[in-house]
Amino acid sequence: MDTSRLTQKNATEWVLEPHGTMRVPGVLFADEQLIREMDDQVLDQVAGVASLPGIVTAAFTMPDAHWGYGFPIGGVAAFDAHKGGVVSAGGVGFDISCGVRTALTKMHVDEIRPKLEKLANLLLARIPAGVGSTGTLKLNAKELDDMLTGGAAWAVQRGFGTARDLARIENHGCIAEAEPAQVSQNAKSRQFDEMGTLGSGNHYLELQEIVEIYDEKIAAAYGLRVGEVAVSLHCGSRGLGHQVATDFSKRMVAAAARHGIALPDRELACAPIHSDEGRAYLGAMSAAINCALANRQILLELVRRTWHEVFRGVDMELLYDVSHNTCKQEEVAVDGRPQRLWVHRKGATRAFGPGHPELPPELRAVGQPVLIGGTMGTASYILAGTTESATHAFSSACHGAGRAMSRTQALKRWQGRAVMDDLAHRGIEIRTSSYRGIAEEAPGAYKDVDRVVAVTQAAGLSRQVAKLIPLACVKG
Template identity: 50%
Template structure:
């Protein structure tokens, strides 16, 4: 199998990257061999089916472009949900040496710490389906949506927002938006360390001051689902999941504050790249040495934005719980609405990994990829340390989502990473064209799914056919040994941003 890149590109020494070709290594892995300015190979996880129907040349070229960056360790990786990003591909994983490597805002993405939170409940499908319309309406009413959506009643002072940047979900809990048990199961226990709000610009604070507790737009969503199939009963039990049980998925991130941090640092690092005379294959790959003032500032600001995302999902959790209380009566505690996990898929982290038999501290960029820690790993949330970290993989709104669990295989070959979703198959404008005048909401209703969105166009952009089949993505991750399926969740109700 061979995929040709559409355009040539230039690398750090002015060498052209040229057309990019991928060769098959085995049933689930493709290699882009090192050549020209590439400093290492690219590895793309895809089986023949995914490669045939859902692997464009441009994302492959982006995998090769990332392999050109200074200080990359191991291969430039892409998960099977890979699709076209800016600079880095979505689904990309790349690790950099702390001494001579770089950090890149384009390797994290605009929506810093965009991630997924899964909530489980004691409710059964039969109790929820008759009230589904009311529940989706209540969620839509409780959680503001849209790109500039804000909380009418809440404008945070700069001082409060700085506290959010330092303390993340823990701040939200202190303000009454949940309970401490919510933190115990979240990555970093809800607070990303080494965050410095002093590195966040006034503009970012201004954009973020009224957006906590809001969903945003694009592919962000709230989804009510039902656990339709359990693959590993023991692990599912530890996660609090059972067949027929109702769940809620929350997908959102750091909103305008995170976007502004990314924009600010892209400009700063672009200037640094020009100053250093680095010739990047794509200007969106703007980066700076991790040890440089720009690199250190970015990591501190990025961690601050990550805490905003954690606080945001915590506050939305409180809004979701309120919506359930409105529709079903009683207290959310009595409905068993417990957080299963909160996991980021757009983040760079300083982590320790074994490379060629040596323990090394690395800066691991995951842009559209999820950390997948195995059983016993010290960073795995305490309640799950005996079984491994839950890996949340939402699919499109018409098919299904998966809960996986991390394995040793991911530690060995992907810096403990797995996929983050289905991955786009169609561009947004192609999806809108393809849906045309069809009544997508009615089609979904015919499949037992109630969907509400801020606009008809948003719904069309997020149409099921705009995404790869998430089951095919999960199959590759499983066969590659990066994570193991635990449960499959079918959507019942969706509120889109």
């Protein structure tokens, strides 16, 4: 990125001053290296977001930001419904409520290692993953609507996990604003047989070893100990969410024109929050969030059942479940005064600091777990929301490494089998149905997650708690 258009505020914060149609500044959190490696298009997209009606404070990007559609990936923007604020399908993204869930086995890696190959094989066999996969659940129309209303709580009622899990999910596993009636029949038709499926691409199921603790107090509250093994899932709202986003992207292009909103880019398509289209999208998008939460709840239970085939009687506690493609109404402080705003996070993780009322009592003193996925060959991180992050970017943090290279380039550079062999030499078991998918997702195609996380902490967006490295990974 050409930084000549930016003002550097400090080592990790860069400002794009308002110009042209921008209503607020753009604020980019990154160090010098990350900002220079960032695409120039990110800056144009930040300017576009900052031009939308009702935007409050600034259009933000996280340290893992890269070029997206309309909104950059790693973008955060909040809108005031009472000041003509908008909601944008492009500001949430096509995989609504894509997110990460981490559970703790409380088992030491030395107990797992001898059974690792068997576990990896069983997980590949038991967890539906990849293009064209279907779940064992087949829902009828009423059950689908119940799922869209109930989210993870619905899955618990169906026997997937326990009520104890719900406290460890954003919004306690269910968005109350969901309106299944706003979800098209096309979207619903994609989901009747896709519950409990992992998907493909950068989605994964990974066994991870906790190798480093940075903050003993928070780690103790989270139940993290060096040498113990965690299980992390990365996936979203599957076909239903993709279709909701597709449906409303089109509707919002028309709605923006009808409401007199000039769009520099059709991917910025949006509608006033207080409009029929805006309300319809929020109802459908909230239903899709519930779909993602139910999906990850089912997947975790499938992992638990598989685990029990190898380690009988071993419980697996959910640490937390975060979503990084959402728009939610949250109470935030603007110039020291609380306001209810609609916060878009597209490739950004909610990161509530200590004392936030939504956090379960046992986590409230230390802040929300922020789960950052790496690649199948690099570290993942657990961070904690901080008090100061509320004043930076509406309590938001990065979501992962972010791609540094296109899939086309990756495919030219790596071969899937060779990537798997290389990882196997490092003791990481990879299971997949597609070698080509492994090549496209090669660890080298991503940014340096260690740096992204370090800058996220340096910028005050979240605090590093623990580092985890992969032991086995199932890719779709």
